[in-house]
Amino acid sequence: MKRKISFLAFFLMWSKVQGWTVPDLHVRICHWLDTCSEPVRVLQVFRGAAKSTIYAVYKAWQLYCDGTWVSLIWAADGPLAKKLTRDTINVLRRHPLCGGMLPTKPGSQMFWVSGSNDPRNASMTAVGVNQNVTSARARDIDYDDVEVPKNIKTADARENLRAKIQEATFILVPGGQETYIGTPHTHDSIYPEMIAGGAASLTIPLLEDQIRYEETTKRTRYPVPFKPAADGLYVMLGIYKHARLLVEGRDYRYERGEVVFAKPPGGAVLDIYARCAWPERFTRAEIEIRRKKTRTLNYWDSQYQLQAKPIKESRLDPEKIKPYAVHPRVELANRAVRMMLGNVQIVSARAYWDCALGKIRGDVSAFSLVLDDAAGNIYWHVAEAMMGEFAEFSDARNAKIIGGQVMQACALIERFNIPNVYVETNGNGAFVPQLLRQALKQQGLRCGVTDIQVGQNKNARILDGLEPPMKSGVMWAHVDVLDGPMWDQMKDWNPEIKEQPDDYLDSGAGAILQAPVRIGRMVREKVGIPTGHGREDWRPTGGVHEVTLET
CATH class of the missing domain: 3.30.420.280 (Nucleotidyltransferase; domain 5)
Known part of the structure; x- marks a missing residue:
């Protein structure tokens, strides 16, 4: 693909149109998408970080640089896949560099841009994982949230998902690229499996450093194997309705590498974190709200910390x-x-x-x-x-x-x-x-x-x-x-x-x-x-x- 402009510059122009303030987190994602040329890539970013929004801009940038580009968007179902194509269409309509690229009425399932030379395969096609894609061809396959709770409930369901994904072998043209975008929803997630198989990876949890203590009724001192960042420590007790984000100086103190309480804190679990990936948006108050709305530790760990766990708490672990x-x-x-x-x-x-x-x-x-x-x-x-x-x-x-x-x-x-x-x-x-x-x-x-x-x-x-x-x-x-x-x-x-x-x-x-x-x-x-x-x-x-x- 010919790069007329870097993706980061393209994204910053779009952010200006939208009136966005671009955090370091988004710059990091843009740079990785632009420079990572490995045949298989996995992008995992915590819930609410706008990864799909960024990826829609990335797809528009690809088409701006090369009108002959052909992509297949594969999601858990058709409506979910169409969200990415609709978002991409919006960028192509309004981005300062993309004038005249779209036909009058592009379809959300598939559309061709000006410069396309393949009447059989659209510039972008959106399908669900269970839809028929026989005879399709693409230079890019983008798996946007292909793994969701409803299609990974059982081992058989997860095996079916993997079998469907194998179809990419016959769709992707030689030299093409596959990108997986999402968060894990089960212990047997496809994302760590792809990474273990050699896929390039960018994984950004909400809180980069962490340690968990499950016994909180006897001890008053808890070692922290990392140093607090500029925004300090995030010390959280419990999960769901009774969860609390503790306040240093009032609930605990930090001294010589330990979080110290006046008496054992009690509660179901004690999580100690540092280095929030997006502190401007995910303030301490926002993090506490999300912790209180999260029913299980597994859901918190999988969707915000990107650890491959079932999103429901298991009685038997x-x-x-x-x-x-x-x-x-x-x-x-x-x-x-x-x-x-x-x-x-x-x-x-x-x-x-x-x-x-x-x-x-x-x-x-x-x-x-x-x-x-x-x-x-x-x-x-x-x-x-x-x-x-x-x-x-x-x-x-x-x-x-x-x-x-x-x-x-x-x-x-x-x-x-x-x-x-x-x-x-x-x-x-x-x-x-x-x-x-x-x-x-x-x-x-x-x-x-x-x-x-x-x-x-x-x-x-x-x-x-x-x-x-x-x-x-x-x-x-x-x-x-x-x-x-x-x-x-x-x-x-x-x-x-x-x-x-x-x-x-x-x-x-x-x-x-x-x-x-x-x-x-x-x-x-x-x-x-x-x-x-x-x-x-x-x-x-x-x-x-x-x-x-x-x-």
Whole structure:
């Protein structure tokens, strides 16, 4: 593209027409848009910073410099995409340098400027992410707020969004550029994914420096790992209606790198910030108003601080689960057999199988194993999907089970010395306990199988099982569990929604809610193999005591 004038100069001329005072924030954005020539770019600026307004001026500048330029505006839906084209049309009509560039009645969905030489592809075309763009061509694709709450609610919805965006491969001409403009609305946002993949990035949160303290009822001193800027510190307590922007000298004092209170401040959370990106407009009073109108910390963090989090507060946050990376081992010590997980002795365990048909795009047949130590810590060690038919049989007259979900369960039972499996028999699981008992007998494994008929509301059961140990800090999970589908299910889970992906959560909660089962002896029984070679009982025991009761 031939640059007749820099974008910053073009923008300053338009600002004069509009009567705007241009803050340093906008100069920074203009310079980045003008000079960043990477094939993929991500522009994230906090809500209310006028990033889309600036970008409309940028699109007008591109067309002013080169009338043959062709852009595709892609947004979450058609009406949202048309906002950018309408704003661009307004700039082209009124900017001092753009006279005569537009036809008499340009369309908001698509329009051609004077100098365009492509009758098939408009100078700008606005479409929603689910609209058909087959056969379109563009030198620029601009994703303006393509990620919004309604299209990222579930993992499937986010996958659909990514699949639609992949269409850009066939639309963009060689050497073209993609630009993503928006704020993250979920933990699994496309913006950090693009940046991690090598996209150029400009990210400007409302407050550049920050630290958060969630325990505010005991301490009076809070270290601040950054220095206050010219506008001082922004110390905020709580969120939503009861949020407060504290005043230095009245509510706290700052001394030697710490915020100090006369007594513990209390409240849900304490946020300490510095360096407001636009202090002229986002005054302390304005920031406090916006904090009071923001319902959740996640919404504040995602829309103003540009951290990839779901905008709704989650009752279950997997980041509160402590990770570990070792597997249990059975060993002999002091003439007794015990099970160890790292340097921690395991005293009980339980598995829970939430049965399903194991079909693609159907409910997950989730199998979870939970271990316990004597101190009350809970270790979620397995969260796996059982795949295929419940059982596959040989063609022999006395048919043997040769595969299927029950054989996968047997493999886990043997590997981790599982003493008892609770099998949920609701719906399709009615015949699974008997099939599992047959498979265990066939494999020579001793393991109890307990049928469970669940009548409690599932969401209430998930909360009852998972929320208390997570809030009390005793919940651990193996890295394989945290790296698997459980993490996304927990991040997305909403207790107010009845039908949602929650099979791993239901299975894990079911395992936790069952009374601890002391591990008994499990041996492999096969002809010619003495049972003495089986695995020993590693369960701790209190011995046998004789007690006399008063009558």
